[in-house]
Amino acid sequence: MSDIALSVDQLSKSFKIAHESIRRRAYRTLHDDLVSLPSRLLSRLGRNGRATSETFWALKNISFEVKRGEVVGVIGRNGAGKSTLLKILNRITEPTSGGADIYGRVGALLEVGTGFHPELTGRENIFLNGAILGMSRAEIRKKFDEIVAFAEIEQFLDTPVKRYSSGMYVRLAFAVAAHLDPEILLVDEVLAVGDIEFQKKCLGKMEDVVANEGRTIIFVSHNIDAICHLCSRCILLRHGEIEKSGKTSDVVAVYLGGGQQQAPVVNFKLANDEAGFQVAGLYDPENRPATSFNANTPVLMKCSFVVRRAIPGLQVSFSVFNFKGEQIFYSTSSMASPALPVESAGTHHVAALIPSGLLLPGRYFINLALHIPNVHLYDRREQSLGFQIIGSPGGYHGFPSEELGHVHADVQWRRSEESSR
Amino acid sequence: MRSVVTQAPAAKPTLRIRPTKGWAALNVRELWRYRDLLWILVNRDIKLLYKQTALGFGWVALQPLIGANILALIFGRIAKLPSDGAPYLLFVFCGLTAWTYFSNSMQRASNSLIRNSQLVSKVYFPRMLIPLATMFAVLVDFTVMIVMLFVFMGIYGFPPTFRLLAIPGFLLLMMLAASGVALWFSALSVKYRDTSYALPFFAQIWMYASPVVYPTSMVPARWHTVYALNPAVGFIEGFRWAVLGHSALNLNIFLLTIVMSLFLLFSGAFFFRRVERGFADVI
Numbered sequence: 138m139s140d141i142a143l144s145v146d147q148l149s150k151s152f153k154i155a156h157e158s159i160r161r162r163a164y165r166t167l168h169d170d171l172v173s174l175p176s177r178l179l180s181r182l183g184r185n186g187r188a189t190s191e192t193f194w195a196l197k198n199i200s201f202e203v204k205r206g207e208v209v210g211v212i213g214r215n216g217a218g219k220s221t222l223l224k225i226l227n228r229i230t231e232p233t234s235g236g237a238d239i240y241g242r243v244g245a246l247l248e249v250g251t252g253f254h255p256e257l258t259g260r261e262n263i264f265l266n267g268a269i270l271g272m273s274r275a276e277i278r279k280k281f282d283e284i285v286a287f288a289e290i291e292q293f294l295d296t297p298v299k300r301y302s303s304g305m306y307v308r309l310a311f312a313v314a315a316h317l318d319p320e321i322l323l324v325d326e327v328l329a330v331g332d333i334e335f336q337k338k339c340l341g342k343m344e345d346v347v348a349n350e351g352r353t354i355i356f357v358s359h360n361i362d363a364i365c366h367l368c369s370r371c372i373l374l375r376h377g378e379i380e381k382s383g384k385t386s387d388v389v390a391v392y393l394g395g396g397q398q399q400a401p402v403v404n405f406k407l408a409n410d411e412a413g414f415q416v417a418g419l420y421d422p423e424n425r426p427a428t429s430f431n432a433n434t435p436v437l438m439k440c441s442f443v444v445r446r447a448i449p450g451l452q453v454s455f456s457v458f459n460f461k462g463e464q465i466f467y468s469t470s471s472m473a474s475p476a477l478p479v480e481s482a483g484t485h486h487v488a489a490l491i492p493s494g495l496l497l498p499g500r501y502f503i504n505l506a507l508h509i510p511n512v513h514l515y516d517r518r519e520q521s522l523g524f525q526i527i528g529s530p531g532g533y534h535g536f537p538s539e540e541l542g543h544v545h546a547d548v549q550w551r552r553s554e555e556s557s558r
Numbered sequence: 559m560r561s562v563v564t565q566a567p568a569a570k571p572t573l574r575i576r577p578t579k580g581w582a583a584l585n586v587r588e589l590w591r592y593r594d595l596l597w598i599l600v601n602r603d604i605k606l607l608y609k610q611t612a613l614g615f616g617w618v619a620l621q622p623l624i625g626a627n628i629l630a631l632i633f634g635r636i637a638k639l640p641s642d643g644a645p646y647l648l649f650v651f652c653g654l655t656a657w658t659y660f661s662n663s664m665q666r667a668s669n670s671l672i673r674n675s676q677l678v679s680k681v682y683f684p685r686m687l688i689p690l691a692t693m694f695a696v697l698v699d700f701t702v703m704i705v706m707l708f709v710f711m712g713i714y715g716f717p718p719t720f721r722l723l724a725i726p727g728f729l730l731l732m733m734l735a736a737s738g739v740a741l742w743f744s745a746l747s748v749k750y751r752d753t754s755y756a757l758p759f760f761a762q763i764w765m766y767a768s769p770v771v772y773p774t775s776m777v778p779a780r781w782h783t784v785y786a787l788n789p790a791v792g793f794i795e796g797f798r799w800a801v802l803g804h805s806a807l808n809l810n811i812f813l814l815t816i817v818m819s820l821f822l823l824f825s826g827a828f829f830f831r832r833v834e835r836g837f838a839d840v841i
Binding site for chain 2: 152166167168170224225226227228229230231232233234235236237238239240241242243245247252254256257261264265268269270271272273274
C-alpha cells in the first residue's frame with residue numbers, strides 16, 4: 138500500500154544556450170536554417186564543428202517524494218529552477234532525463250489568469266479555464282455557482298475580463314483552480330497578487346483542502362511567511378539542485394542564512410590583554426543552543442569575556458542587524474536595570490534576552506562590543522552570531538516581509554470616539 | 559476523506575513523466591478526453607473572430623463576393639478561361655468556396671499556437687487541439703459561402719440535384735486535408751516564425767496550382783495523376799461536380815486525393831507530436 142502522491146527521480150532539465158549570432162534570437166527563421174544547412178551538415182559529417190551552444194542545467198538530478206496530504210513548499214532564489222520543476226510536473230515541458238511518477242489527478246495554478254481570454258466574459262472564461270484545467274463541462278456547471286461565489290464576481294459575470302481589475306482576475310483564476318478538485322495541486326507564486334483579504338481567503342481554502350480533503354499541495358513561493366504558515370516540509374533549490382529538504386523551519390533557516398549555517402555558540406581567541414570576548418552564544422528558552430527561533434519565543438544571547446584589570450566605565454553591548462545590514466537596535470549593559478557593572482577584573486558571564494514578538498521573520502546578525510562608549514573600544518566582534526526568526530509575530534499578515542518595516546510593534550487598536558477637530 | 563480512502567492503494571502511477579525520444583504516439587484517447595475543451599476553443603475562436611468588427615459576419619460574405627467578381631472579371635471576361643460550360647462566375651465561386659476554407663484554415667491555424675502562447679507555455683492540454691479548433695471555427699465562414707453558393711445557383715437557374723448530398727463527404731475530405739496542412743504549418747511556425755510570412759505567398763501559388771479559376775479539363779490528361787497529388791484538386795473538383803454536375807473528376811484522381819489527404823493528416827499529426835514537446839521552451 139502506497140501513500141506516495143508524487144515521486145521525482147533523478148529529474149534533470151537542460152536548455153541549450155546558443156552562441157552563434159543567428160541563434161541568439163529566441164526563435165529561428167526558416168531562412169536561417171536553410172542558409173546554415175550546408176554548414177550544419179558538414180559539421181555533423183566532420184564531427185569537428187565548433188561548439189555553437191552551451192548547455193545550461195535548469196534542474197540537476199532532483200529526487201524527492203511527497204506523501205499524500207502533505208503540503209510541500211519549494212523555495213529558492215530566482216533562477217533556482219522552481220518554476221521549471223512545476224512546469225515539468227505539470228507536463229508543460231519535458232524533462233531532459235529522469236522522471237516523475239504522479240499518483241492522482243494534477244491541477245495547477247502556475248500563473249494568474251493563464252487560459253483567460255481578455256475578450257471573453259467571466260462566465261465564458263470559467264468554462265474555458267475549467268476545460269483547460271481538465272474539467273468536463275458538466276463538472277464545471279456543477280461547480281459554477283461555488284466558483285462565482287468564491288471569486289466574488291457575481292455582478293461582473295458577463296463583463297469581458299479585460300475590464301476586470303487585477304484582483305478580480307486572480308480571484309477568478311484561483312477560484313476555478315481551487316474548485317478543480319485535483320488530488321495534487323501545484324501552486325506557483327499566485328498569492329503575490331491580490332489584496333490581503335483574498336490572500337487570506339486563498340490560504341484558508343488551501344488549508345481547508347489539505348486538512349479536510351487530504352489533498353497534496355506543492356507550493357512555490359518567495360513569501361516565506363506563507364510557506365512557514367502552510368508547509369510542513371520544504372525543499373530548497375539552488376542552481377537547479379536540492380540544497381536542503383526537510384522540516385520547513387530548518388530549510389527556511391538555510392534559505393535565509395544564504396546557505397551558510399552559523400554555529401549557535403562561538404569561541405573567540407582573546408584579542409588583546411586588556412579585555413576581550415571568550416565565547417558567545419544564542420539559546421532558546423530551554424537553554425539549548427539555537428540559531429532559529431520562532432517569532433513568539435525570546436532569543437537569549439549569552440557571552441563571556443575576560444577583563445584583565447578593572448576598567449572604569451566599561452560596558453558590553455550588542456547590535457542586531459538584518460540581512461541587508463540595516464541596524465535594528467542597539468543595547469548595552471549600562472541600560473540594564475538593575476545595573477549590571479562589568480568593570481571589575483575577572484571573567485564575566487552576561488545574558489541578554491531579546492523579547493519575543495519584536496523581530497519580523499528573517500535573518501539577523503549580532504555585533505558584540507566591549508567598550509567605553511566614545512572613548513575606547515576594547516573588543517568588537519562583527520557578525521559573530523547569526524540567527525533566524527521564523528513565522529510572524531501577531532500571525533500571518535499576507536504580505537512580504539519587506540512591506541512590514543523592521544520590527545513588529547504590538548500596537549493596541551480599539552474603537553474611539555470621534556477625534557476632536 | 560473519501561478520496562483518500564479510494565486513492566491510497568494506487569500502486570500504479572496515474573501519470574509517468576519521462577523524456578520522450580523520437581516519434582511519439584498520437585494518443586487519440588487523450589484528445590477524446592479533452593473534447594469539451596475542443597468545443598470551447600471552437601466557440602471562443604468564432605466569438606473572437608468577429609467581435610468588435612463593424613460588419614461582423616458581413617465580412618464573411620463580402621470578401622469572397624468581391625474576390626469572385628474580380629476573378630470572374632480577369633479570368634472569365636479578359637482571359638476568357640473555359641469553365642466547362644457553366645457560367646464563369648458560378649464556376650469560380652464554387653471553386654472559391656472550397657478553396658477559401660482550405661486556405662483560411664491553413665493560414666489561421668498556422669499562427670494559432672503563437673496566438674495562444676499564453677496557454678501553451680503555462681498549462682498542459684493536448685496542444686493539437688489549438689490548430690484543430692481553428693478547423694471547426696473556419697467552418698462558419700464556409701457555411702456562409704455555401705448559402706451564398708445556393709443563392710447563386712438559384713440566380714443562374716441551376717436546380718438542386720441529389721448530387722448535393724455528396725457535399726458532406728467532400729467537406730470531410732477537405733477538412734482532413736486542411737487539418738493535415740494545418741498541423742504541419744502550426745508546428746513549423748512555432749520554431750520558424752517566418753512561416754507565417756511565407757504562407758500567404760505559398761497559399762497564392764497553391765491556389766493557382768489548384769482548379770479554382772480554371773477547370774481540371776484544361777490540364778493535359780497524361781498529367782492528371784501528377785496533378786491529383788495536390789489534395790485540393792480532389793475536393794474542389796468534387797465540389798464542382800456536386801453543384802454543377804460537370805467535372806473532369808474520375809475515380810482514380812478521387813482515390814489518389816483521399817490517399818494524399820490521409821497522408822497529410824497522419825504525417826502532420828506525427829510531426830506535430832514530435833515537435834510539440836519543445837513548444838513551451840521556444841514559444
